[in-house]
Amino acid sequence: MKPLIICRGPIRKEAMDVFDEMGITHYGILLSEKDSITYTNALAPELRTLTDPDRVHRVPDYSGATKEERQKRIQQIIRIAYDNGYNSIFAGYGFMSEDAEMVESMEKAGLNFIGPCSFTQKSAGMKDQAKRTALETGVSVTPGVNNATSLALFAKYGKDGLVKCAKDHKLDVDFAACKDEEEQALALLAASYEANIDIVNAAEIGAALQVEAKRMLTEKPNNRFRLKAIAGGGGKGQRILQSANSYEGATIEEKVEKAAANVPSLVLECLIELKTNGVGDNKNVLIEMNIDTTRHQEIQVVGNGEWCMTMGGRDCSLQMHEQKLLEVSVTEEELAAAIEVAAAAGKTAEAEQLKKDLVILQHMEREGAIFGEAVKLDSLGTFECIVDGEAHYFMEMNTRIQVEHRVTELCYKLKFTNPDDSGDYFIAESLVEVMVLLARHGKKLPKPTRILREKTSVEARMNATNQALQPHAGGVIENWSNAISGEIRDDQGISTHNPDTDVFMKYHLAGAYDSNIALLLTTGETRLSSYQRLAEILRRTELRGKDLSTNLEFHYGLIHWFIGNGINARPSTNFIVPYLTAVGLLKEQANQIDLDVAFNEIRQKYVAAAGDNAKAWAEALDAKKLLLIRPLERLFAEPHYMSGWLSMNKDNLHIADGEIKWQINPIEMLDKLYHYLNMDFEKGKPARYMIWDHDHDILTAAVSFYKSLNEKVDAADFPALQALLASDKAPKGFSSDEWLAVRSAHVGYYAGTEVLAVLMYIATETGFCELSVNPDLSITIPERLTNKDLQKQMAKVLVPPPAAKSDEVLAASGGMYYPREAPGMDVFVSEGDHFNTGDTLYIVEVMKMFNKVIAPFSGTIAKVLVEGDGVIIKKGQPLFKIIPDEMIVIETPEEVAEMRRVKTIEFLATLK
Structure with a gap:
């Protein structure tokens, strides 16, 4: 095998590594000028390891901007392969990997495509054909319409006018071989694509879909519908049609008309985004019911054209704008273990839901294998489903390896055994390796058995986005900490150091193709342990640069939200935006609090009550101020961190009748907060990023004091210890003087920690904890968090727009x-x-x-x-x-400061 790698990003680097491990050394890579080549400090990072210039080939854009450009690019790639001795093509998980025309051209040119063949690409890769195949094989599908181009053709020419249409456009179509009018329409359309002409255009397709949309909106006025261009993927080429009842109108007919009026423009948007609106492009767009409470799950499918098998599932429900963010494995082994744990803990509703999930997984795996066989899958594919309650629907098959494929390969490996000798076998742990083996050996490979590696795995997609998860291109990474034990980092080679100086090399996130920077993965015996490992990876990841913004903080907060609320929670695809809105509300409330004012007011109360010891108390509290304020300032600046911290500590602190009720020692909480923020004391670490030495001394002394005290007294928890310390009667083992000294030390260490209660005050004011997991693992999303206006408003709170003149x-x-x-x-x-x-x-x-x-x-x-x-x-x-139309009134800094002071006093008024 001598492959030419024609993809980019983490999968290109992974393919290079796997090829090296397999002994495939004569591979080349294709670079696009948009793939960072034209940007300073942004040369494709893979070139740091692949230094042979003869193996690097350049094109203007991988797939071209128009159909003509795409066809030219295909021929250019074939020529590059011929001229340089490559006999195979690896296209990874980009759009070129499921371009049936490209794959067929490669096959005709005698090149071995490492991925599904053109037959599979046509049968499963195009969403309309895939849906037809699913219906024929008994696979559950989402209700909708998949033949918009046929409907447009019938509307324009009539069902009896197809033959005349073919003659008028000089298209050779064998209508006699078609079993019905639908097949005749499809054959005629296929001939028009081949001839590079339009017999129906985007406007006519939009009009046909508008008719169907009116019928669907009338039948289900409360439902939203999804439009999907057939060649789309990864959320591209898709738009949401809002429900009829979301529009104003005196009658349902009036509401339907208003909703359906958007269909033609939405169709055009889908096609424009995929650049498939040119003459001769297949412009078919599906419309189907959008199940808003859906979970998005997918099954990994492997086949050689004869046999087909599955490798478990992945839950990809945590996504935004159709872009996946956090993906977690779904395996029979993990679900079975989780059911036992829930049952043993008396969590009956949770156990029942997990049992349902296990049944759904088994059904999806069975249907995935059936569908894979039907389309003669001879490589890797992904059987994508939506899960609604106890029902599941086939959505599409991705005829390529997925970005999140590592989630599967970390859970399972494949054992290929000689049918004639059970002792003769080999094991493949990499799915890229499996793709190569299938491309090379095909039907000679026996059906493998899957072997468990780890029960669970999880992947966080680290993207160049801001705190509101909006794309943020142009930043420069100037330093990235090394991967820690248990971390799998697919980062395109960005964090590869200079081999001579061991210095990190700057990298410019040009963002010409997508926002993904890296994939961060880990595994665990349980879902909880995998999330905890990922949390530790995120905690210790240090990423710094110029104009750099990533979703690292978002992931850290989100992971802790699930750890704190329920690790087996079943979020739907509509979870992230309300969650972000809740985080925005935290930020909005934090912006109104002045921590300096809060601490100074608390300090003044202690000093006023100290009498002759006022000076000593003032000095003591002044020495503690930054110890207490610095981590709070960090939480205020990073609301995603605040979200995670509140989720983990929501039961540890309450304010009732003006009294702070601690369930854990506030000193212990403060110590854990510094650790949570990766601000532990480390010699040689810049002071900016850790607790300061004098603060460290105070905190260490306080922690040691309480640890020693807990070893000497009989107190089950902190409330019990507080009750003990409130009494002047010395417990067993202490003299009266010793106990007086202990109580005095406690008052000194405790003083000022009241300011930490501001976190629970903010959570209470925003109703943050109302976003919660139910016993049956569903998630309660407060109605206010689904308000579109509030969602937009909180996005601006998280990322304020640039300061502009009026x-x-x-x-x-x-x-x-x-x-x-x-x-x-x-x-x-x-x-x-x-x-x-x-x-x-x-x-x-x-x-x-x-x-x-x-x-x-x-x-x-x-x-x-x-x-x-x-x-x-x-x-x-x-x-x-x-x-x-109206002049904007801008508040002065003095007015803002006064509003913050007033809000801070309101918080302090809740405390005695």
Whole structure:
């Protein structure tokens, strides 16, 4: 095997490593000029290990921007393979990996494609054909319509006009071989794609789908529906059609009309995002019921064209904007063990839900194998399902290895045994290796058995996003700590040090393709242990740079939310946005608290009550101020950290009738907080990132004091210890003088810790703990967290927009600016236009995702400051000069400070 690797990111580096381990040394890699080549400090990091220039080949863009460019690129790749002696192609998990036209071209050129063959790509890779196959094989599918192009064709030519259409466009179609009108339409459409002509266009397809949407909206007025371009994946080329009842109207018919009116433009958006709106492109778009409470699960499928088997599942429900964030394994072994644990603990509802999950997993695995056999899967594929209650529906098959494939391979390995000699076998632990073996040996490979490696695994996708999980391109990584024990880090080679100097080499996150930086994985005996290991990995990961923003803090908080609330919780795909809204509310409340004011007020109370000892008390509390305030400031600055901390400690602190009730010692809580924030004292560590030495001395002395005391007294918990310390009667083992000294030391160590209660005050004020896990593992999401306006408002709290003058609109993020929906269409706004709140001003493409930017207020465009399509813009760059309908009133710093002081006094008033 001499493969040419034509993908990028972590999978390219993984493929290089696996090929090296397999003894495949004559491989090459394809680089795109957008794949960091043209950016300073952003050369593809894989080149740090692959130093042979003859094995590096360059193209302008991997797949091209139009159908013509894609076809040219395919031929260019074939030519590169021929000219350099490559006999196989590895396309990883990018869009090229499931491009049936490309795979078929590779096969015709005599190249061995390491992945599913073109037959499988056509049968399963295109969403409409996959759904037809699923229905034919008895696989459960989501209710909807998958033949929009056929419907548009019938609407335009009539069912009896297909033959005339073929003659008019000089298309050779064997209608006699088709069993029904639907097959005739499909054959005619396939011929038009081959001839590179449009017999139906995007507008006609949109109109056909609009008719279907009206019927579906009328039948289910409370349901939302999803539109999906058939070639999409990873959330691209998909849009949500809101429910009929979300619109105003006197009758249901009026509401349906308003909802369905959006269908044509949504269809166009789907096609534009995938760049499949050109002449001759297959423009079919599916519409299906969107199950809002769904969980997203997928089954790993492996086959050689004859046999097909599964390797367990993955839960990918934790996602946002169709982009997966946290993925966790779902295995029979882990579920069976979790059922036993829940039953033993008397958690009947949890055990019952886990039993249902086990049955659903078994059904999905069975259907995945059936579907894989039906489409003659001869490599790796992913059988994707949505789970709604006790029902599951097939969604699509990804005819490629998935980004999260390591979640599966860390749980299972495959044993290939000689059918004629059970002692003759080999074991494959890498799914990339399995792909190579299947491409090389195909039907000669016997069906393997899966062997358990670990019961659970979990993967966090570390992306270049801000605290609101919006793409943030352009940052430079200047330092990245080394991976710790138990951490698997797929980072494209970014953290590879200079082999001569062992110095970290800067890396520019150009973001031309997507926001992913790395995949962080680990394993465990239970889901809890795997989450705890991932939490430790995230705690100790230090990532610093210039204009750098990642979702590292988000993952750290989210992992602790689940550890604190219920590790077996079953979140749906709509969980993350309400969760982010809850975190935003924490931030909003924290912004109103002045920690200096709070501590100084507490200090003043102690000093006022100290009488002759006022000076000593003042000095003692001054010495403790930063010990107590610094970690709180860190939580205030990183609301995701606050979310995780509150989730873990929600039962440890209560405020009732003005009294702070600690369930654990506040000194112990403070010590754990420093550890949680990775601020432990370490010699040689910069003081900025750890507890200061004098604070460390105070805290260490306090921890030692209470540890020693707990060993000498009979107190089951901290409330019992507090009750003991409240009495002046010395317990057994202490003299009266000794006990007086102990009580005095306790008062000194305890003083000032009241400020820590601000965390529970913030949680109470925001209702944070109302977002909770139920006994049956479902999650209660307070209704206010689903309010769209509040969600948008809290996103701005988490990431305040750039400071702007009242007469301009600034770019909310960097990216590529488009003033219109698509080439040839009118611009959204031009000079002199009036716009209203919610109108689209422009589109920004960030990391391959198209985002419409809407007006936050109404006004008139005085001047457009950016001209042209596809112009690179930077965050904070002025885009429009505007005349607002209403002048914005800006609060002065003094007014803000006074509001914070008043809110802080309100908090202190809750304490005695």
